[in-house]
Amino acid sequence: MTMAGRALIIIDVQRDFCEGGALPVSDGDAVVPVFNEYIELFKESGLPIYATRDWHPEKTSHFKQYGGLWPPHCVQSSPGAEFHPDLKLPADARVVSAGIGPSEQGYSSFEGRDEDGADFSTSLRSRGITGLYIGGLATDYCVRATTLDALSQGFEVILLTDAIRGIDVRPGDSQAAIRRMVEAGARPAVFDEVKHELRRASVLSAEF
Ligand code: VGL
Numbered sequence: 001m002t003m004a005g006r007a008l009i010i011i012d013v014q015r016d017f018c019e020g021g022a023l024p025v026s027d028g029d030a031v032v033p034v035f036n037e038y039i040e041l042f043k044e045s046g047l048p049i050y051a052t053r054d055w056h057p058e059k060t061s062h063f064k065q066y067g068g069l070w071p072p073h074c075v076q077s078s079p080g081a082e083f084h085p086d087l088k089l090p091a092d093a094r095v096v097s098a099g100i101g102p103s104e105q106g107y108s109s110f111e112g113r114d115e116d117g118a119d120f121s122t123s124l125r126s127r128g129i130t131g132l133y134i135g136g137l138a139t140d141y142c143v144r145a146t147t148l149d150a151l152s153q154g155f156e157v158i159l160l161t162d163a164i165r166g167i168d169v170r171p172g173d174s175q176a177a178i179r180r181m182v183e184a185g186a187r188p189a190v191f192d193e194v195k196h197e198l199r200r201a202s203v204l205s206a207e208f
Contacts, residue, residue, distance in 0.1 A: 003201040007040040007129045010035055010051045011109065011136025011143050013087050016080035017054075018137075022073040025138045025165045029084065034163045035135065036088045037191055043090055045198050048127060051089055052109040052120075054142070055081060055097035062105050074099070096120050098142075108145035110153070121153055131156040133194060134186075135163030140173040147181045157186040158194065 016022040018029045041048050054074035062068040074081040083089060096114050099106020106112065114123040124132075132155050134147055143164055150157050159181055166174025182188060189197075 003045060003047065003198055005128050005132065006039055006131040007048040007050055007124065007127075009109070009132045009134045009136075009146070010049070010087070010093075011087075011134065011146055012052055012054050012074075012138070013084050013136055014074055014080065014202050015082050015084060016073040017020075018084055022071055023167075025167055028137050028165045031135065031137065031163045032086050033082050033161075034191065036086075038133070038135070038160065038163065038194070039088055039090065041191075041195055042133075047198075048129065049090060049093040050096055050124075051083060051087075051093050052096040052112060052136070052142070052146070053081060053083065054097060054099050055112075056099045056106070057102050058098070060102050060104070062099060076100070092122065096123065102137065107141050107157055108149045110146065110149040110168075119122060124155070130154075131158065133158045133160055135160030137165055138174075139164040139166030140169075140177040141167060144177040144181060147186050148184055151181075151185045157181070158193075159186040159188045160190070161165060161188045162190040162195070176195055 017025045054060055055076050056074055058075055059066055061070050094114050096109050096112040098109050098112030110120050112120050132150050132158055136143055147157050168174050
């Protein structure tokens with residue numbers, strides 16, 4: 001098994017989805033230290049890292065006051081749209097923004113674009129990436145939508161179950177989302193499994 005072609009995908013770990021934010025995900029901050037370990041592991045392995053973000057205009061049909069479901073959150077260039085301040089994103093991480101248009105919901109990162117304006121799928125494929133290690137916020141919305149799109153577009157998905165948290169508008173939504181993603185072909189894994197996987201492929205020095 002070769003690990004080339006794999007990437008870490010950090011979904012929407014932004015201030016507004018964390019404690020004190022506009023749409024806080026319960027225990028959302030808990031993914032930050034876990035991601036910091038994944039980031040070290042992927043950096044050490046020479047594998048690319050993507051961070052996606054919700055990136056809405058002030059007026060969007062995604063927000064309650066304009067017909068949507070949600071309080072205003074992750075408004076473009078606002079403090080709430082910033083990545084969590086403790087997330088140690090490397091300078092060369094690629095950033096993908098979604099939900100940019102006034103009628104885009106942007107749940108799936110595959111509706112988003114990278115800094116060069118390339119859609120997410122093109123951005124990944126142009127780097128030869130075919131396997132995605134996905135985690136982030138929220139399990140039952142953006143993680144779910146992004147994972148299902150990735151699988152339907154032929155990417156392999158490893159779901160990082162120790163680095164996801166959900167909103168659970170209805171109790172059980174996150175558990176149902178995990179079941180759905182696994183049924184669709186996502187393989188669940190936690191940090192130690194991913195670490196051993198990368199090590200077995202010997203892109204990682206044994207002492208890491
Ligand atoms: C999200 C609800 C509303 C997410 C975005 O990032 O999962 N959830 N907007």
